[in-house]
Amino acid sequence: MRSALVTVAVVVAAAALLPLAYANQLLLFNFVVFLTLAQGVNIIYGFTGYLPFGYVGFFGAGAYGFSLAVMHLHLAPLPALACAAAAAVLLGLLLTPLLRLSGAYFAIANLAASQAMLQIVSNPNLTDITKGPYGVSLSGVFSPNLSYGVAVAILAATLAVMVFLRHSRFGLALQAIREDPVTAGMAGIDVVRGRTVAWLLSALVAGSIGGVFAWYVSVFYPETVFSPEFSIFAIVFALFGGIATITGPILGVLILYGIYNAIGISAPQYFQLIYGMLIMGLVLFLPNGIVSLFKRWGFDVP
Amino acid sequence: MLAYALLAGVIFGLYFSLVGMGLNLVFGVMRIVNLAHGDVLMLGAFAAFWLFNLLGLPPLAAAPIVFVVAVAIGWPLYFLFVPRLLRARDPEMLSIIFFFGLSQVVVALATIAFGTNERSIPGRVLGSGPVHILGQSYPAAWVVSGAVSAAAVVLVTLYLYRTRLGTTTRAVMVHREEALATGIDVHRVSAIAFGVGLGLAAVAGVFAPFMMGSVRPAMGADINITSFTVIVIGSLGNPLGTVLGGIVYGIALMVMQSYFSSWANLLPYLLLIGILLIRPTGLLGRTLRHA
Numbered sequence: 247m248r249s250a251l252v253t254v255a256v257v258v259a260a261a262a263l264l265p266l267a268y269a270n271q272l273l274l275f276n277f278v279v280f281l282t283l284a285q286g287v288n289i290i291y292g293f294t295g296y297l298p299f300g301y302v303g304f305f306g307a308g309a310y311g312f313s314l315a316v317m318h319l320h321l322a323p324l325p326a327l328a329c330a331a332a333a334a335v336l337l338g339l340l341l342t343p344l345l346r347l348s349g350a351y352f353a354i355a356n357l358a359a360s361q362a363m364l365q366i367v368s369n370p371n372l373t374d375i376t377k378g379p380y381g382v383s384l385s386g387v388f389s390p391n392l393s394y395g396v397a398v399a400i401l402a403a404t405l406a407v408m409v410f411l412r413h414s415r416f417g418l419a420l421q422a423i424r425e426d427p428v429t430a431g432m433a434g435i436d437v438v439r440g441r442t443v444a445w446l447l448s449a450l451v452a453g454s455i456g457g458v459f460a461w462y463v464s465v466f467y468p469e470t471v472f473s474p475e476f477s478i479f480a481i482v483f484a485l486f487g488g489i490a491t492i493t494g495p496i497l498g499v500l501i502l503y504g505i506y507n508a509i510g511i512s513a514p515q516y517f518q519l520i521y522g523m524l525i526m527g528l529v530l531f532l533p534n535g536i537v538s539l540f541k542r543w544g545f546d547v548p
Numbered sequence: 549m550l551a552y553a554l555l556a557g558v559i560f561g562l563y564f565s566l567v568g569m570g571l572n573l574v575f576g577v578m579r580i581v582n583l584a585h586g587d588v589l590m591l592g593a594f595a596a597f598w599l600f601n602l603l604g605l606p607p608l609a610a611a612p613i614v615f616v617v618a619v620a621i622g623w624p625l626y627f628l629f630v631p632r633l634l635r636a637r638d639p640e641m642l643s644i645i646f647f648f649g650l651s652q653v654v655v656a657l658a659t660i661a662f663g664t665n666e667r668s669i670p671g672r673v674l675g676s677g678p679v680h681i682l683g684q685s686y687p688a689a690w691v692v693s694g695a696v697s698a699a700a701v702v703l704v705t706l707y708l709y710r711t712r713l714g715t716t717t718r719a720v721m722v723h724r725e726e727a728l729a730t731g732i733d734v735h736r737v738s739a740i741a742f743g744v745g746l747g748l749a750a751v752a753g754v755f756a757p758f759m760m761g762s763v764r765p766a767m768g769a770d771i772n773i774t775s776f777t778v779i780v781i782g783s784l785g786n787p788l789g790t791v792l793g794g795i796v797y798g799i800a801l802m803v804m805q806s807y808f809s810s811w812a813n814l815l816p817y818l819l820l821i822g823i824l825l826i827r828p829t830g831l832l833g834r835t836l837r838h839a
Contacts, residue, residue, distance in 0.1 A: 295638075295641075297641055297644065297645075299644075343825050344821075344824075344825070346825070346828070347824055347825075347828055349638075349640045349641060350581045350640050350641070350644055351780075351784075351824060351828060353641075353644055354581075354776050354780070354820070354824075355820065355821050355824045355825075357773070358773060358776075358777075358816070358817040358820040358821050359817070359821055361773065361817050362814055362817035362818060362821070365811075365813050365814040365817065366814065369810060369811065369814075370810060371810055371811075474769070478648070481645075482645075485645065515656045515659040515660050516656070516660075518652050518653075518655060518656035518659075519652070519653055519656035519657065519660070521649075521652055522649045522650065522651070522652030522653035522654075522655075522656060523649070523653055524649070525645060525646070525648060525649030525652065526629075526646055526649040526650055526653070528649075529633070529636075529642050529645050529646040529649065530629070530632055530633075530646070533636060533637075533642060
C-alpha cells in the first residue's frame with residue numbers, strides 16, 4: 247500500500263512539475279493521456295479479462311461529448327467535461343450487453359462498436375450536429391495550461407482508483423471473476439455487477455481524458471479522436487509493463503511511448519516494425535509484462 | 549435496381565466467403581484468432597500486382613502460384629509459433645495480441661518495400677465487356693472473381709468432407725485432445741489447415757484489386773473487420789457457414805449501397821454487433837459456449 251502510494255505521488259508530481267522545466271508541453275500532455283488510458287485499459291482488462299479492442303470509442307465519445315456541450319450548449323470547459331464523462335458512461339451503458347460475449351468475440355464486437363461510432367460521428371448527414379468529417383474547432387475555450395492541469399488531476403484520480411482496486415475487497419472480487427467466473431459466483435460474488443462497474447469505470451476514465459484532450463488540442467477531426475491507435479497503444483503499453491499492477495502500465499508508457507517519440511515520428515514504419523516484434527516477443531516470452539521480471543528477481547512491485 | 553443489387557450481392561457474397569474462409573478454418577481448427585489475416589490478403593494482392601506487371605502473368609495464373617507459396621510459408625510459421633501459443637493459459641486472447649504484432653510487422657515491411665502508393669490492376673485482364681446474367685449486366689472481372697471464389701469453396705468442401713486428411717481435420721476441430729488420443733497427428737493436420745487458411749486469404753487477395761478497388765499496405769485492418777463479420781454471421785469455427793455469412797453480407801452491402809449509400813459504411817459494424825448479441829454462435833451455430 248505504501249509503496250503504491252509513493253509511486254503514484256512520484257508520477258503525479260512529475261507530471262505536474264515537468265512543464266516548468268521542459269518546454270514541449272504537448273509531448274508531456276500526450277504522456278499524461280496515455281498514462282491515463284493505459285490505466286483505464288488496466289481496469290477492464292487487468293481486473294476482469296475483457297480485452298477492449300475498441301477502447302478508443304469511449305475516448306472519442308468523451309471528446310465529442312465535450313465539443314458538443316461547448317458548441318451547442320455553450321458551457322464552460324469544466325461543466326462540459328462532466329458532459330464528456332457522462333457521454334462515455336452512457337456509451338458504456340449502451341454497450342454493456344457486449345459483456346455477455348467472451349474472449350475474442352468481445353474484443354471484436356468492441357472494435358466494431360468503436361468503428362461504428364466513428365462512422366456515425368463523421369457522417370456528412372450529421373454535419374449540423376457533429377460537424378461531420380470536417381472536424382471540430384473549439385478555439386473559444388483554448389487554454390493549454392489549465393487543461394493540462396485538469397489532465398494531471400484526472401491522471402491522479404485514475405491512479406487513486408487503481409490503488410483502491412489493488413487493495414480492496416472489490417478489486418480482489420474482480421480478479422476472482424477474471425480467473426474463474428463460475429467459481430467466483432459460487433463464492434458469493436455478484437459477477438454481473440462487478441464486471442459492469444469495472445466496465446463503466448474504465449469508460450469514465452477514457453471519457454474524461456478524451457474530453458480534456460478535445461479541450462487541450464481544441465481543433466481535431468473525427469479520425470483523430472477515434473483512431474484505433476489509441477486503443478492499441480493503450481493495450482500494448484499496459485501489457486508490456488504488466489497488467490493488474492499499478493507500476494506496469496506506467497513503465498510501459500514511459501518506455502514504449504518514449505521510444506515512439508524518439509524514432510516513431512520521423513520513421514513510422516520502422517517504429518511499427520520494432521513495435522510489432524516487441525509485441526510478438528512479449529506474448530511468447532514474457533506474457534505477464536516487464537513487472538514479472540522484477541518479481542522473478544525478488545523485488546516487490548505494486 | 550433491386551434485382552441488380554441482389555444478384556451483385558450474391559457475386560460479392562461468394563467473394564466475401566472466400567475472404568473469410570481462411571480465417572474461419574484457422575479459428576475452427578486451432579481456436580486462435582489470426583489478426584494478420586487481412587495482411588496476408590494484402591500480400592496476395594501485391595503478389596498478383598507484381599506478377600502481372602513484371603512477368604505479365606494474369607491473375608488466374610497467379611492464383612495457384614500464390615496459394616502454393618502461402619501454404620509453404622504457413623507450414624513453418626505454424627511450427628514456429630502456434631504450438632507455443634496453444635500451451636499458454638488463454639490461447640484465444642494471447643493469439644489476438646500476438647497476431648496483431650505479426651500484422652504490424654507485415655504492414656511495416658510492406659510499407660518499407662512497396663511504399664504507401666495505391667496500386668491497381670486493370671479489370672480487363674479478367675475478360676472484356678460486361679457479362680449478362682438474368683437480364684442484368686456486370687463487369688466481367690466481378691463475375692470471374694465470383695466464379696473463382698465459388699470454385700475455391702467447392703475445393704475446400706472436397707478437402708474437408710471427401711479426403712482422409714479432411715476427416716482428421718474435422719476431428720481436430722471437434723476436440724483437439726480426443727483427436728490426439730485417437731492417434732491423429734494433430735500438429736501435422738493443424739499445420740496444413742494453417743497453411744491452407746493463409747493460402748485462401750492470399751488467393752482472395754489476388755482478386756482484391758477487382759473487388760475492393762486499389763491495393764495498399766494498410767488495407768488489412770478493414771478486411772479483418774469484413775472477414776470477422778462474414779464468419780461471425782455464418783458461425784465461427786464452421787468453414788462452410790462462411791458461405792452463408794458471405795452471401796448475407798454481400799446482399800446486405802449491395803442493397804445498402806443502392807438505397808442508403810451514405811450509411812453503407814456503417815453496415816458491417818452494426819451487422820456484426822447485432823448478430824453477436826442476438827445469436828452469439830452465428831446463424832448456423834449449434835453448441836452454446838459457457839461462461
